[in-house]
Amino acid sequence: MTQSYRFPPGFHWGAATSAYQIEGSPLADGAGPSIWERFAHTPGMMANGDTGDIACDHYHRYKDDVQLMRALGLQGYRFSIAWSRVLPEGTGRINQKGVDFYSRLVDELLENGIEPNATLFHWDLPAALDDRGGWLNRDIAHWFAEYANVMYKALDGRVKRWSTLNEPWVVTDGGYLHGALAPGHRSKYEAPIAAHNLMRASGAGIQAYRAVGKHEIGVVFNIEPKYPASNSPEDIAATRRAHAYMNEQFADPALLGSYPPELKEIFGPAWPDFPEDDFKLTQQKVDFVGLNYYTRAVVKHDPNAYPLKAVPVKQPNTTYTETGWEVYEQGFTDMFTWFKQRYGDIPLYVTENGSAFYDAPVAEGDVVQDPLRTSYLRKHLKAMHHAIEQGVNLKGYYAWSLLDNLEWSLGFAKRFGLYHVDFATQKRTPKATAKFYAQVIETNGAVL
């Protein structure tokens, strides 16, 4: 009998973006600068000198972009709110024009039958808060809760699914340990402090929602399953360290109220002795967890690798995306089963999954042919279906991304979009993957 890939009735199909990557106009209508506005305008930080000054001009084109979502039959749209559009100094004074933009976006989505899914923080911290220590200042848990309350009040009732943070691991690994992302710090002493305060803030945001919210709130983690390069004790230990550092460092304080022991081994004297009471804040009941999956890593021991003493090993005879990520759909299935085993049967959403491949120039009116991206999507949706068949409580999927956009410090060259964007003209053109995804949504997976 041929395998059916029809998903459970009511499975939720969407697409995702983030504010700084698509909106443009980062300082319009009273908005304050974020750390990404600063970082992008710091010479040498961004590929090709690309910035989010215009990006996809979504701030002005959001109505047209909602029609692109409708054309695919999207049931949901995951977007992020730029904190400094709403609170230009991060706390205190509210910029009503900033709040109004998100209110208009939400109404446009609802009028077109698309469920809004709002992320409060997708990396673009207000620069004014970074000047006060940012994620290194324990007060940020209160600053974040204040911001969250402003948005809950403005949008709750219309937004029924909230996430506090997107991928705190990327913020600390990129922004505080290795310095490749905003705010560009390189300190193994700062990274654990920032990580801990991110999870304190997430907990405070969830607590604030419980006081006023009527619907669902969760948190979004990136997960990259780790596999040992050999059965040697060194490689197995290195894999364990890499897994704890990336995949448990944030979910554990949020869902278990503790840290995995490997973190003290990794950071040594740089690992603080956090107050036990902090875990009463980091650990809050969530209505769902969002998981972002792109690839796996095969790991080997390397005594010179800072600070993990572990490095990824490139795999032969397989496909890699433009961002250097192996196409490995089995890791998607493995991720779900691991997560359920460690954290229990929490409702899950795939809040990001996608791939960057080179897109041939677009002839007028054509569909961009992107067979490698379509193959990636097909393989990963099938792998996701296998996880559901194994009993994983998976409620929905958001493709990354609706539009080609600013891939952070990698600039515009890395294209993840279902729609191709010509950044010179702002013309949107559907890719073949968009047409395929529309069929997946229409048939609830039966077309796979």
Ligand SMILES: CO[C@H](O)c1c[n+]2c([nH]1)[C@H](O)[C@@H](O)[C@H](O)[C@H]2CO
């Ligand atoms: C380490 O990979 C992460 O899971 C990851 C991949 N991605 C992300 N996180 C971010 O959430 C997006 O803003 C990126 O545009 C997207 C594509 O790079």
